[in-house]
Amino acid sequence: MAEKYTNFSAFYAFYLTEHSNRTCRQLHFLGSSLVLLCIALFAYTGNGQFLLGAPVCGYGFAWIGHFMFEKNRPASFKQPVFSFMGDWVMYWQLLTGKVSFGQQDAVRKT
Numbered sequence: 001m002a003e004k005y006t007n008f009s010a011f012y013a014f015y016l017t018e019h020s021n022r023t024c025r026q027l028h029f030l031g032s033s034l035v036l037l038c039i040a041l042f043a044y045t046g047n048g049q050f051l052l053g054a055p056v057c058g059y060g061f062a063w064i065g066h067f068m069f070e071k072n073r074p075a076s077f078k079q080p081v082f083s084f085m086g087d088w089v090m091y092w093q094l095l096t097g098k099v100s101f102g103q104q105d106a107v108r109k110t
Contacts, residue, residue, distance in 0.1 A: 048071060
């Protein structure tokens with residue numbers, strides 16, 4: 001990623017191209033779901049270890065997806081705020097079917 005994006009819309013179009021591998025997207029979704037679970041468990045138990053586990057789950061699964069399946073460097077290394085936002089937009093779009101879990105290309109449905 002040579003270009004530094006100044007608006008999220010342009011970044012997100014790039015972000016989707018960096019998540020074209022279905023296994024990478026699935027690992028992102030799994031990691032993000034575990035982040036939500038960690039936060040819920042913290043809220044329920046008050047155990048701070050769940051909060052420590054949240055970024056490990058989120059970034060761990062995402063980075064495995066990038067390094068092992070997508071074969072690229074995570075966008076979070078260059079633009080962490082937009083990347084964090086992109087993770088949650090893609091998560092929602094996976095839930096709502098705008099981004100596919102199974103197709104090899106992460107094509108946005110209009």
